[in-house]
Amino acid sequence: MQLENAVNYIKEKTNGFVPDILLVLGSGLGGFTNGLNGVSIPYSEIEGFVPSTVTGHKGSLFFYSTGGKNVAVMQGRFHFYEGNSMETITYPIKLLNKLGAKIVILTNAAGALDTTLTPGDLMLISDHINLMGTNPLIGKNDDSMGERFPDMSQVYSLELRKRVFEAANEINIDLKEGVYAATTGPSYETPSEVKMLKTMGADVVGMSTVPEAIVANWLRMKVLGISLVSNYASGVTDSKLSHNEVLEIGKETSDKFKKLVNKIIEKI
Numbered sequence: 001m002q003l004e005n006a007v008n009y010i011k012e013k014t015n016g017f018v019p020d021i022l023l024v025l026g027s028g029l030g031g032f033t034n035g036l037n038g039v040s041i042p043y044s045e046i047e048g049f050v051p052s053t054v055t056g057h058k059g060s061l062f063f064y065s066t067g068g069k070n071v072a073v074m075q076g077r078f079h080f081y082e083g084n085s086m087e088t089i090t091y092p093i094k095l096l097n098k099l100g101a102k103i104v105i106l107t108n109a110a111g112a113l114d115t116t117l118t119p120g121d122l123m124l125i126s127d128h129i130n131l132m133g134t135n136p137l138i139g140k141n142d143d144s145m146g147e148r149f150p151d152m153s154q155v156y157s158l159e160l161r162k163r164v165f166e167a168a169n170e171i172n173i174d175l176k177e178g179v180y181a182a183t184t185g186p187s188y189e190t191p192s193e194v195k196m197l198k199t200m201g202a203d204v205v206g207m208s209t210v211p212e213a214i215v216a217n218w219l220r221m222k223v224l225g226i227s228l229v230s231n232y233a234s235g236v237t238d239s240k241l242s243h244n245e246v247l248e249i250g251k252e253t254s255d256k257f258k259k260l261v262n263k264i265i266e267k268i
């Protein structure tokens, strides 16, 4: 079986590393592992993984330990807009969970739906709205992994979110909190769509994270989501959107992001 083969391959390559935490890095945040000592496995070596086709996503799985915690880092994720199936997008979550990870930290770049958030802000995800028009759990349910109709009343662990705010306070980071709406992309939203998303109750919009969060919740993992606000969404200001702008803000904010994530890993 694909999943078993991949699990065994990783165990062999990492000398039986058992991750506590899976960290998924979003657009522009791939620099997180620079300077860290660990084992890196390219996606091309892992059965079931596909190459990352997006600029700013590296395409390797990195394993390291810090303060007694074992962390697996996905440097680059799989997106729906790349033509990947929901199965492919969420496969790494199942894989890392099989390897032992009980906590997943999903990060992404996202557009702010109004000016209460500013590009460069970090926002903890309190909840999401799935507007991808599908669900990764559609199909036959594997009851050994999770239930058919999983509850979604607290996908993003309240207990962990409290600890994240403590972490942010300790290092003087003004962390925001809000709701993430996921669209398929790859086109950005129209100004009217941005108004609709705001009316629905979302604070930021992006093109990832939700499929992984749904599957992690199904697997009874504890989930955290962090959005790096990379831009104002379409129509919030007059400027046009570009992926380069998203990557630039990621680089500019990477120190703050790195500090926060390191502190979170220490505290959870």
Ligand code: HPA
Binding pocket: 109, 110, 111, 112, 188, 189, 205, 206, 207, 230, 231, 232, 233, 234, 241, 246
């Ligand atoms: N819209 C959708 N996805 C995004 C955006 C945006 O404005 N910024 C970064 N990812």
